[in-house]
Amino acid sequence: MNKSKNKNVQKQDLSKNQQIIFDLIKKSNEPLKAYSILSNVQKKGIKAPLQVYRALDKLVEIGKIHKIESKNAFMACQNSGCQIAKATAFSICENCEKVSEIKNSKLFEYLKGFDDKSGMKYKKYNLEFFGVCNECTAK
Amino acid sequence: MNKSKNKNVQKQDLSKNQQIIFDLIKKSNEPLKAYSILSNVQKKGIKAPLQVYRALDKLVEIGKIHKIESKNAFMACQNSGCQIAKATAFSICENCEKVSEIKNSKLFEYLKGFDDKSGMKYKKYNLEFFGVCNECTAK
DNA sequence: AACGTTATGTAATAATATAACATTAATTAG
DNA sequence: CTAATTAATGTTATATTATTACATAACGTT
Numbered sequence A, B: 001m002n003k004s005k006n007k008n009v010q011k012q013d014l015s016k017n018q019q020i021i022f023d024l025i026k027k028s029n030e031p032l033k034a035y036s037i038l039s040n041v042q043k044k045g046i047k048a049p050l051q052v053y054r055a056l057d058k059l060v061e062i063g064k065i066h067k068i069e070s071k072n073a074f075m076a077c078q079n080s081g082c083q084i085a086k087a088t089a090f091s092i093c094e095n096c097e098k099v100s101e102i103k104n105s106k107l108f109e110y111l112k113g114f115d116d117k118s119g120m121k122y123k124k125y126n127l128e129f130f131g132v133c134n135e136c137t138a139k
Numbered sequence C: 001a002a003c004g005t006t007a008t009g010t011a012a013t014a015a016t017a018t019a020a021c022a023t024t025a026a027t028t029a030g
Numbered sequence D: 001c002t003a004a005t006t007a008a009t010g011t012t013a014t015a016t017t018a019t020t021a022c023a024t025a026a027c028g029t030t
Helices: A016-027 A034-044 A049-061 A105-112 A134-138 B016-027 B034-044 B049-061 B105-112 B134-138
Strands: A065-068 A073-076 A087-093 A099-101 A121-132 B065-068 B073-076 B087-093 B099-101 B121-132
Touching: A016 A034, A016 A049, A016 A073, A034 A049, A049 A065, A049 A073, A065 A087, A073 A099, A087 A105, A105 A121, B016 B034, B016 B049, B016 B073, B034 B049, B049 B065, B049 B073, B065 B087, B073 B099, B087 B105, B105 B121
Parallel strands: A087 A121, B087 B121
Antiparallel strands: A065 A073, A087 A099, A121 B121, B065 B073, B087 B099
16 A cells, blocks of 8 residues: 555655765765765765765755865755755855855845856856854854 | 066065966966876976975965866966955856856956855855856857 | 075875776666 | 666776875075
């Protein structure tokens, strides 16, 4: 019974490795690096770097996680439904290393509509702001 | 004589290795990777990765070059006087891999003034746009 | 000249990421 | 349903990117 389980579910199912790795990243309050992920999932049977990188690639592709390029690290998407995987913005504290995904629809709209004179059609962007966060400034 | 040489020169002198590596990057019409730089300057006596990375670090720090984070590659600053090393924006063609530095004062002003509710003080940003360039679209 | 700072040289190794190949599971077309 | 196709997995080896550690030399100041 219950054959209809998941029938009309929009949310794309993740494969076993993808789910394990996504769960780990989601639980984390900081961006995780690939080899740190690896050492955390070895007890679950994921043994090789490539298994991690393949899952990461897929998760990035479907927008469940983002890569913080300046840190070679990955964090779960914080935006509703992960709809804006192709338009990412982060704030990074240079002191405590905290990274947050920026949710700002004006910024999003501005950059989405950005058009220079090159004639290039932009499909995607990634923006990383660096500074000192509130907590660190207070100290 | 000529003791006054460089006395009032604003332009900071580069060291030998820095100059060699900057010259190479400047001549290039595409971003260069560290080990590609290394193999290109070995004839000039730079033998080890660390020599390259040290020069690159310094050149990035003083704004003569920028790192394209998504490509782990370096290109010379295209903006006048390299004054905006802390505010960088690039357009990257996903087809031909061409990278250009974006010079757009409105974008620059917009991002410079960007302030979300986090209270974080931004000192620096890096923005990378991805798409398909004119030439590639035409094909 | 002595000092602090910046740059260099060299070897070793750490950290990040992919290639190549074999196999298995899931999806879909006939 | 079964063949065909696509997506995911497993495994080994290796490529690529970057840093640690330590020793020496050059430069700029006082």
